[in-house]
Amino acid sequence: MAKVCLFGWMCLCVSPLGVWAIGQPKYIQERPSDGSFTIVHGQDVATIFVGKDDWPGVIRAANDLKADIERVTGRSPSITHDQDRLVGSAILVGTIGKGKVIDGLIKAGKIHADDIAGQWESFVIEVVPSPLPRVATALVIAGSDKRGTIYGIYDLSEQIGVSPWYWWADVRPSHKHSLFVKAGRYVQGPPSVKYRGVFINDEAPCLTGWVRERFGTIPPSIDPPMPPGVANYNSAFYAKIFEALLRMKANYLWPAMWNNAFNEDDPNNPRLADEYGIVMGTSHQEPMLRAQKEWDRRYLKTLGTWNYYKHPDVLQAFWREGIRRNKAYESIITIGLRGANDTPMIPGGTVAESMALLEQIVAVQRKIIAEEIDPDLTKVPQMWCLYKEVLEYYKAGLRVPEDVTLLWPDDNWGNIRRLPTEQERRRSGGAGIYYHFDYVGGPRNYKWVNTNPIPKVWEQMSLAKAYGADRIWIVNVGDFKGMEFPMEYFMHLAWDSQRWTNHNIRAYTKLWAEREFGPDYAEQIAHIITQYTRYNGRRKPELLQPTTYSLIDYHEADRVVADFKAITAMAEEIYGKLPDAKKDAFYDLVLFPTKASAIVNELYVTAGKNALYASQGRASANDLADLVERLFKADADLTDYYNHIFAGGKWNHFADQVHIGYTSWNDPPRNIMPAVRRIEIPQAAILGVAVEGSDVAWPEADGDPCLPCIDAFNRQQRYIDVFNRGAIPFDFTAIADQPWITLNAHSGKVTKEYRIWVGVDWSTAPKGKARGTVQIRHADQLVKVHVESFNPTEVTRDTLDGFVEAEGYVSIEAEHYTRNIPQGDVRWERIEDYGRTVSAMTILPMTAASVTPPQGSPCLEYRMYVFNPGKAKVLSIVAPTLNFMPDRGLRYAVSFDDEPPQIIEIVPKDFDARNGNREWEESVKNACRVVQSQHSIEDKGYHTLKVWMVDPGVVLEKIVIDLGGLRPNYLGPPESFRR
Numbered sequence: 009m010a011k012v013c014l015f016g017w018m019c020l021c022v023s024p025l026g027v028w029a030i031g032q033p034k035y036i037q038e039r040p041s042d043g044s045f046t047i048v049h050g051q052d053v054a055t056i057f058v059g060k061d062d063w064p065g066v067i068r069a070a071n072d073l074k075a076d077i078e079r080v081t082g083r084s085p086s087i088t089h090d091q092d093r094l095v096g097s098a099i100l101v102g103t104i105g106k107g108k109v110i111d112g113l114i115k116a117g118k119i120h121a122d123d124i125a126g127q128w129e130s131f132v133i134e135v136v137p138s139p140l141p142r143v144a145t146a147l148v149i150a151g152s153d154k155r156g157t158i159y160g161i162y163d164l165s166e167q168i169g170v171s172p173w174y175w176w177a178d179v180r181p182s183h184k185h186s187l188f189v190k191a192g193r194y195v196q197g198p199p200s201v202k203y204r205g206v207f208i209n210d211e212a213p214c215l216t217g218w219v220r221e222r223f224g225t226i227p228p229s230i231d232p233p234m235p236p237g238v239a240n241y242n243s244a245f246y247a248k249i250f251e252a253l254l255r256m257k258a259n260y261l262w263p264a265m266w267n268n269a270f271n272e273d274d275p276n277n278p279r280l281a282d283e284y285g286i287v288m289g290t291s292h293q294e295p296m297l298r299a300q301k302e303w304d305r306r307y308l309k310t311l312g313t314w315n316y317y318k319h320p321d322v323l324q325a326f327w328r329e330g331i332r333r334n335k336a337y338e339s340i341i342t343i344g345l346r347g348a349n350d351t352p353m354i355p356g357g358t359v360a361e362s363m364a365l366l367e368q369i370v371a372v373q374r375k376i377i378a379e380e381i382d383p384d385l386t387k388v389p390q391m392w393c394l395y396k397e398v399l400e401y402y403k404a405g406l407r408v409p410e411d412v413t414l415l416w417p418d419d420n421w422g423n424i425r426r427l428p429t430e431q432e433r434r435r436s437g438g439a440g441i442y443y444h445f446d447y448v449g450g451p452r453n454y455k456w457v458n459t460n461p462i463p464k465v466w467e468q469m470s471l472a473k474a475y476g477a478d479r480i481w482i483v484n485v486g487d488f489k490g491m492e493f494p495m496e497y498f499m500h501l502a503w504d505s506q507r508w509t510n511h512n513i514r515a516y517t518k519l520w521a522e523r524e525f526g527p528d529y530a531e532q533i534a535h536i537i538t539q540y541t542r543y544n545g546r547r548k549p550e551l552l553q554p555t556t557y558s559l560i561d562y563h564e565a566d567r568v569v570a571d572f573k574a575i576t577a578m579a580e581e582i583y584g585k586l587p588d589a590k591k592d593a594f595y596d597l598v599l600f601p602t603k604a605s606a607i608v609n610e611l612y613v614t615a616g617k618n619a620l621y622a623s624q625g626r627a628s629a630n631d632l633a634d635l636v637e638r639l640f641k642a643d644a645d646l647t648d649y650y651n652h653i654f655a656g657g658k659w660n661h662f663a664d665q666v667h668i669g670y671t672s673w674n675d676p677p678r679n680i681m682p683a684v685r686r687i688e689i690p691q692a693a694i695l696g697v698a699v700e701g702s703d704v705a706w707p708e709a710d711g712d713p714c715l716p717c718i719d720a721f722n723r724q725q726r727y728i729d730v731f732n733r734g735a736i737p738f739d740f741t742a743i744a745d746q747p748w749i750t751l752n753a754h755s756g757k758v759t760k761e762y763r764i765w766v767g768v769d770w771s772t773a774p775k776g777k778a779r780g781t782v783q784i785r786h787a788d789q790l791v792k793v794h795v796e797s798f799n800p801t802e803v804t805r806d807t808l809d810g811f812v813e814a815e816g817y818v819s820i821e822a823e824h825y826t827r828n829i830p831q832g833d834v835r836w837e838r839i840e841d842y843g844r845t846v847s848a849m850t851i852l853p854m855t856a857a858s859v860t861p862p863q864g865s866p867c868l869e870y871r872m873y874v875f876n877p878g879k880a881k882v883l884s885i886v887a888p889t890l891n892f893m894p895d896r897g898l899r900y901a902v903s904f905d906d907e908p909p910q911i912i913e914i915v916p917k918d919f920d921a922r923n924g925n926r927e928w929e930e931s932v933k934n935a936c937r938v939v940q941s942q943h944s945i946e947d948k949g950y951h952t953l954k955v956w957m958v959d960p961g962v963v964l965e966k967i968v969i970d971l972g973g974l975r976p977n978y979l980g981p982p983e984s985f986r987r
Contacts, residue, residue: 816973
């Protein structure tokens with residue numbers, strides 16, 4: 009965990025929203041104070057010193073600091089490697105043990121480094137008076153190692169206002185005339201997770217298209233073999249990636265590999281990575297620092313895809329060349345072997361045969377590593393990703409060397425498959441996590457815009473940290489660009505996992521928005537980011553269908569569209585008010601993903617309504633078909649604007665990803681508009697009536713239409729749609745036969761359709777249940793719509809204590825418990841903004857022991873009043889968390905009142921999260937599981953639902969008690985009235 013001085017920690021707690029470097033004490037100010045250090049003030053500009061013998065990456069980062077100060081102030085400091093040229097004030101940059109200045113200050117007692125010396129990637133920033141002859145005051149940035157110093161430099165850059173995204177998202181810093189550093193000592197490190205990185209993957213068409221346009225293609229060659237047309241992922245490209253990673257305090261990279269080979273495409277790539285300070289690796293399927301494309305370019309036409317079973321000698325030589333080529337550079341070596349393109353290595357082979365071959369392969373690989381790098385293999389970082397079938401082999405007893413880091417994958421949808429057992433946590437190699445923000449595969453690709461709410465990231469990665477998977481965290485970020493916000497949160501959480509909790513997720517988002525766009529609209533921008541990622545997270549755009557959200561019940565589809573429109577309107581308003589210098593970044597990071605997602609959601613909902621209205625014979629069905637076409641064009645226009653007009657076309661191709669019209673797991677060849685239906689419209693006016701809760705229309709449908717009940721607690725407004733089946737407008741009347749029935753219109757003219765809102769005047773409504781009708785008449789056509797109200801005397805809005813049943817259900821957001829009963833330090837806690845609707849509750853600490861309730865089990869209680877006793881089905885909406893510990897599944901318990909808790913198995917311990925497992929596929933599509941339990945409620949009146957912990961890891965979002973009236977929906981009905 010990062011350490012800070014007492015002064016800095018107090019500053020952080022008292023005024024977190026004034027912090028420039030997210031989550032760290034603010035030490036930069038624009039006015040001088042006692043003992044402060046001047047970076048820039050008037051004509052005074054501090055000189056930057058870095059020793060010529062320091063790491064090249066440190067010297068390079070010091071030059072970035074020089075550029076950053078100029079970006080913020082317009083004043084460019086000089087930079088020197090000569091101590092004798094220092095006069096007045098200076099920024100002294102250096103790595104402990106790499107230069108006489110920093111080491112001399114430590115020896116002289118001018119600075120103290122005992123708390124960082126020998127630590128991993130740690131640094132101190134301190135204002136030091138009279139550190140050197142002729143230097144009156146200095147700002148010392150001292151690192152424990154190369155990256156420690158680099159992180160200290162970039163921490164100062166962020167504090168003065170330079171975002172890690174100044175290049176990749178055009179975030180321009182606000183101008184400051186003066187910069188001072190508060191007197192004090194500021195320490196960070198060592199990090200919570202040792203290796204923190206990203207995987208650039210699934211990079212076509214967007215990133216590859218952009219790279220090809222900006223950097224061209226690699227010239228074809230024979231040695232190394234290079235086919236024509238390969239996008240030039242060269243060192244100029246990777247330099248921008250390396251810098252952004254270091255500014256986020258990341259240190260690890262798996263490079264783009266779909267059609268590229270990092271080490272061969274540009275021989276400067278690995279050298280530059282090492283110079284910058286980036287630890288390089290290769291993906292889970294590319295062992296021994298060799299890219300799959302290096303093999304394909306040499307052998308695909310002659311030997312086929314790599315296969316150790318067939319060509320062991322060729323592969324051994326191939327691997328040895330890779331290790332020898334890169335042995336001078338800092339790397340984590342992927343070991344093991346899978347087939348090319350994520351396939352098994354022995355097609356059709358038995359598990360035992362595959363395991364034996366894998367163990368043989370690993371022994372050979374480690375022998376090569378020992379011979380080429382170091383006989384002491386414990387000094388060579390190695391990683392084995394237990395991905396797909398390799399995880400099955402591990403379960404079956406596959407032996408992994410003790411010093412190798414086990415990299416546990418998620419299910420490609422952000423749900424960690426497996427975490428270390430207590431015994432595995434004692435392994436010297438430790439464990440890590442391979443996580444996904446982007447994926448190509450079943451049940452559906454998702455790679456268009458950011459669909460990753462950070463509350464989910466906090467929950468899963470905190471689970472990983474709690475169970476000791478903290479040696480490596482690497483996340484698949486797709487094209488890199490577009491994942492700026494969740495990527496940086498991931499890195500901040502990895503840097504200091506104790507700083508970011510379930511209680512300050514919203515605060516993090518606001519701090520991020522304030523750093524990028526200033527304080528004026530930070531709260532609103534944070535709300536937009538939180539909501540658009542929540543809305544995309546509950547159903548990824550690629551998974552949308554016209555029928556995803558209910559078109560007739562709970563106003564669900566309309567609410568989804570309205571919610572997206574509200575945040576889009578807010579984003580557009582803020583865009584209009586921001587200074588011009590901030591607009592490109594805001595459009596890129598906030599407005600575009602919000603508006604694009606809103607259009608696509610409205611497109612699918614409108615297509616669904618078109619089909620519904622056409623089936624009802626509404627003349628407006630054709631208007632909705634037109635609207636679908638306009639929305640589809642609006643999506644294409646927005647894509648074109650992003651690629652060709654926004655930022656002068658700088659980011660052309662980053663909006664190329666197909667995202668509409670999926671019918672299988674893979675992309676369609678192009679965006680395909682949802683099907684629309686047009687109907688023939690007769691000339692004559694013809695009355696049609698549709699009501700909330702029904703998909704048929706009258707007068708043709710059987711019986712009379714009935715509106716859902718209106719109750720005195722929720723006081724709903726129900727709708728009647730009076731529509732025209734013809735072309736000529738007509739007049740209608742609407743007459744209620746009871747005085748307590750209210751209508752927003754009693755007559756009107758219908759061209760296409762007219763919505764009447766029906767309510768109840770509760771000052772005159774009868775007690776108990778009452779019925780009436782609304783008569784809709786046009787000429788000689790009449791439709792009677794039945795209205796029912798419920799105004800009980802047993803309990804009222806004023807006397808209610810808890811939730812109340814209405815429409816045959818009780819809907820509860822999990823955070824709205826009546827009582828939260830802990831057991832010792834084990835308790836249910838809220839994760840703010842988690843899930844599909846409001847928030848969620850989970851068990852902390854995450855490593856709590858499993859229990860059998862009621863003894864020793866933390867419990868959430870929900871008090872409610874029930875009017876219709878009898879059979880009750882409890883639907884618990886929980887996160888799609890997996891059985892992450894091998895000796896147990898995932899369970900919780902439910903009971904009513906004093907009945908014994910029913911232990912419900914959410915996920916069995918042998919659950920296999922894979923393509924073809926329909927239960928898993930549905931859980932990731934829906935971003936939740938709906939778990940059922942059956943109960944019997946004997947009496948009308950108050951009852952208490954109790955939710956008990958059995959296993960940690962359960963994340964409870966919402967509860968719906970179905971008493972016989974629940975109607976089909978996706979998100980769960982709106983929350984019931986409570987008091």
